[in-house]
Amino acid sequence: MTHAPTPDETRDDRLTTRRRCLTSIAAGATLLAGCLSADGDDSASPDGVSDGDLPEFSVDEDAQPTPMVLDAATLVDPGSIEFLDEFAVELAIANVGGAAITDLSMTVGLEYVDGSDNPLMETLNEPDPVEVTLPEIDSGDWETVEAAVRVNAEGDWELATDAREHPEFHHEVEVGPARLAPGESVASDVGGFEFTSLEPRYDRSLHYDTEEGGVGLFNQEATGVLAGDSTEVLLIHRFAVENTNDDRSVGFGSVVADNQFANAVVEATPGDVVTSDDMRDDLDTLAVTDADEPFGNNVVDPGETAEIAVVQLVDESSLAEASLTFSFTGDGDDIVFETGDDVPSIPSFELVDASIENASDEEPTIELTVENDGDAAGTFRGGAQFHASRPTASDWVYLSEGVEATLDVGERETLEVEATRGDDRFRVLPFETELER
Structure with a gap:
């Protein structure tokens, strides 16, 4: 029927x-x-x-x-x-x-x-x-x-x-996806975690720790400089992951964790997420301020909270449209961290002058004068390299020390890098201005 x-x-x-x-x-x-x-x-x-x-x-x-x-x-x-x-x-x-x-x-x-x-x-x-x-x-x-x-x-x-x-x-x-503006959260009682979007930060450059060596060069600790070109900004997305489990750890990547998201990935638009391929060392050597952990192989113990950072290289004109997506499985965009339309004023730095002082010394001094010609106070981070032939690596080798200075709008400061290695050719970062003695 x-x-x-x-x-x-x-x-x-x-x-x-x-x-x-x-x-x-x-x-x-x-x-x-x-x-x-x-x-x-x-x-x-x-x-x-x-x-x-x-x-x-x-x-x-x-x-x-x-x-x-x-x-x-x-x-x-x-x-x-x-x-x-x-x-x-x-x-x-x-x-x-x-x-x-x-x-x-x-x-x-x-x-x-x-x-x-x-x-x-x-x-x-x-x-x-x-x-x-x-x-x-x-x-x-x-x-x-x-x-x-x-x-x-x-x-x-x-x-x-x-x-x-x-x-x-x-x-x-x-x-x-769950779309989070700074201060907003999404939680899983079953998974035992809560994600909270934090205020992003904007930098022109960042330091990282590495070692430099090569043909005829012994390995030595050095300070790398991560930066884009003159129109690009390092947008640092930040989010907190709270582990609400009583007895299970939460992890992302290849780390050993009880609740492991081995295929978790992040992607940014527009522009790209900075990875270890953009540096000469692992991503976890990146000196992100306020002790944030770079995303990747993170473990959050029961009851603990980790503040995690992802660096996006993006053109300054596209900052208002910039966002970061997080996927637990790599199959979709589960969380979108949005920066919002109110992009703050950011600093910009100009190299006013650069020179080699004490050029006849075995270890001369590289001097650089930097001015903040941007729209807000900010921290300049730079360094220097020397030139050496390295068949399997860049011919520009990082020196041991970097330089850093917080400058108000219009303020100048002269900084020094000791050239503890190198012969006659050097260059100043992040401007890539070459100097010879």
């Missing part, structure tokens, strides 16, 4: 009091107690399943009570669902068996569509489905139930149940 689910007038009273009973398998208790009437206050959510859109279904009079999923709807604005959100869905359930459903339940969950096609490479642990107790449904009749489901990745998800599903049933949910 084929049934068209559109109700007639004799069923209106019962249909307006359809039970929407929800229990959670995780909590083991009712999440939405009692029943909701169809004309109740649900102004914060869409209308749910539409009676007129339900497909026809057939009933096997000789079969046991058999629930079949006909249709589903999210009870929030579908365009508002973000990473780590929990939200309600409504499902229309028909009884295609020959006897009434009186004591049955089903599970409802979401499956990640955008994951890897190779199950051995799958990195996402999907949230557990919830168990829903079905109301009494007569043979050939249908009712609605609600379930609270959760997403833990940006991308496309598909509603799935352990009940029979109508051939026309298919319900996808598109999940966007």
